[in-house]
Amino acid sequence: MGKITIGCFSSLVGSMSLDFAVKLSEAAVKKGHEVDLWLSGNGTMLGKKGQSKFRDYSYLMDTVTELIKSGKFKITNCEACAKARGISREDTVEGFGVASMDWYLASAFSTDRILHIGGE
Amino acid sequence: MAIKKIAFIVEKLPYKSETSRLALTHTIASQTVEIHLEDGDNVEPVLAFVGEGVLNCLKNQKALELYGVSSLEAHVKNALLLDLRVLVCKEDLEGFGLTEDSIVMDAEEIGGEVTTQVVPYEEIQQDLEAADHLMFF
Numbered sequence: 256m257g258k259i260t261i262g263c264f265s266s267l268v269g270s271m272s273l274d275f276a277v278k279l280s281e282a283a284v285k286k287g288h289e290v291d292l293w294l295s296g297n298g299t300m301l302g303k304k305g306q307s308k309f310r311d312y313s314y315l316m317d318t319v320t321e322l323i324k325s326g327k328f329k330i331t332n333c334e335a336c337a338k339a340r341g342i343s344r345e346d347t348v349e350g351f352g353v354a355s356m357d358w359y360l361a362s363a364f365s366t367d368r369i370l371h372i373g374g375e
Numbered sequence: 376m377a378i379k380k381i382a383f384i385v386e387k388l389p390y391k392s393e394t395s396r397l398a399l400t401h402t403i404a405s406q407t408v409e410i411h412l413e414d415g416d417n418v419e420p421v422l423a424f425v426g427e428g429v430l431n432c433l434k435n436q437k438a439l440e441l442y443g444v445s446s447l448e449a450h451v452k453n454a455l456l457l458d459l460r461v462l463v464c465k466e467d468l469e470g471f472g473l474t475e476d477s478i479v480m481d482a483e484e485i486g487g488e489v490t491t492q493v494v495p496y497e498e499i500q501q502d503l504e505a506a507d508h509l510m511f512f
Contacts, residue, residue: 357405361412361418363508
């Protein structure tokens, strides 16, 4: 089985790219692969505590929680990007990592494939 | 012990979105990636500006004065200070009527020793083909 690193810079609300990244992660984990998901820029809002589930907006936390439980999925917020948006470690959902950008590059070092989804 | 080459390709405009800024900060983060890796392992970045992305390299940006944020010009200088390989597509630069005089070519004033390389796209393509991973911003 392989390892996939996904970098996603798109917001939870306002773009479907993050939905795609999580769906792809789910499919890969179900096939037995490991996935590292790096959230940078507006993507960091995925880790914010207290999200509400409305039908008109994406809600990915249930899927992400299950993925974290699988043990094959690491999800990490860019610390600087999150803090710039007022999202501190205390505001971040349990199970999310918080790291500097070199974490993403280190994941890239050891991965089999990268899917880099830039921002809007 | 291994070195993985990552190519960061910047094709977005400066300031219109956060994208090109994140390209530069992620590229510069390659300088501290070793702390996450085994001894002897490392990442070798190359930073290439193509298309509208070449405008990130313009001189005399006023981002700090106008927006209160660091300029992309300053980030390019930081990349040069860290001896990163910085490439600018010659054809795209000329397409905007720009020359080497229009863009950041060095970071001498802060102690940088390497310079920006304005090269034909063909040369950038060779770097992309030699890279282990590509990140488009």
